[in-house]
Amino acid sequence: MTSRLRASALKLLVLLGVCAQAPAALADAYPSRSIRIVVPYAAGGGADAMARLAAERLQVHLKQPVVVDNRPGAGSVIGSDMVAKARPDGYTLLFNIPALVQAPALQPSVPFDPVRDFVPITTFVSAPVWLSVSASRLKAADFAAFKEEVQKGPARHRLEYGSWGPGTTNHLYGELLLKSLNIQAVHVPYKGSAPAMLALAGGETAFMLVDYITLRPHVESGSVRIMASTGVRRHKLTPDVPTLAELGYPGFESVGWGAFFAPKDTPPDVVAKLQSVIAEITREPQVVEKMVSLGYEPGGKPQAEFAREVHGDLERWRRTIQTIGFKPN
Structure with a gap:
């Protein structure tokens, strides 16, 4: 009886040892197919x-x-x-x-x-997104001037901002910006980043929060100017551009x-x-x-x-x- 118990216990220990090694074996074998x-x-x-x-x-x-x-x-x-x-x-x-x-x-x-x-x-x-303005619609060269212009300038009566669709990140951040600055603007959704960017560069919209790859050629041409970015620290590509968080506007950290x-x-x-x-x-x-x-x-x-x-x-x-x-x- 004792011998059978010992044999059973030994088998159980072997089985437990195999089970314990299974995750490591899986990782060693992974991946074995596409x-x-x-x-x-x-x-x-x-x-x-x-x-x-x-x-x-x-x-x-x-x-x-x-x-x-x-x-x-x-x-x-x-x-x-x-x-x-x-x-x-x-x-x-x-x-x-x-x-x-x-x-x-x-x-x-x-x-x-x-x-x-x-x-x-x-x-x-x-990557963050950058708050950018149409050079043909707004005169602002920095965020302080942008705030003054959209709150008190003549342009405040006819502001539009673009996005590439309802519920997208730049739409949500656009609405948060309106609330943070206590201003009003019409949201204009486009079918993708390319048409939304062309609308900003061409003056159909006044501002937009947009990624850098979409933004860069229009900044280089002078049709669009950057005011600020999201995130908690300045981006290496735009070290002179402040974040909205450092300017005192919470909610733009992500x-x-x-x-x-x-x-x-x-x-x-x-x-x-x-x-x-x-x-x-x-x-x-x-x-x-x-x-x-x-x-x-x-x-x-x-x-x-x-x-x-x-x-x-x-x-x-x-x-x-x-x-x-x-x-x-």
Whole structure:
């Protein structure tokens, strides 16, 4: 009897040892087949371009095919929900921007929780947006002059600001700016960043909050001027431009990021491996050069740090949306 008990105990110990080694073995074996990166936006945009850059380098580092799968629709909800419901094995990943954490406050029935249903892996890029004015509509050369002009100048009676759609980051920040300055302006949504930028440069709108890659050629031509940026520190591309936060306007601290997420319950060792490889990619000189040329800063944040940022952004955007009184359709 004692011998049988000892044999059974030995088998149990062996089994427990195998189970304990399983996560490490999974991480060592990962990846053993192709990885899919779901981008919940149409091909050709900024998020898509960054996801494809990441995919190209991940394929080299992981020695497995990495494919980008564009699944646009419903403000990124369709593609994001696909990943939330995918098998948590590290072979289906999400590349998204802050629309992921804005969605629950903007839409009445989002089928996922951006914190509960995803594991934040790391950022790939980040960037603020810049408050910019049409040179043909406003005379202001800096933020103080902009504030004076839109509050007390003749232009205050006919202000319009552009965005690339209701509920987008630059629309939400535009409404927050109106509230912060106690001014009124008509929101003019466009079908994408390119037509919205052309409208600003051509004087159809007076101001807009916009990304640098869209903005740069028009700043260089003199048709648009930069007043301020979002974020908590000045950007390397515009060191002389203050942030709205340093000018005393709270609520503009969040910056845009393009980042990777996995479905909840993805093994921690797999998440750690992905974070490490992506962080390594963001330090490669040719990748950094490409990012900087497009107005982005390289990412690669530690997983825990990025998870805290996602939690913070979720709450900040919820407060912003409540403050401006945005009502979902």
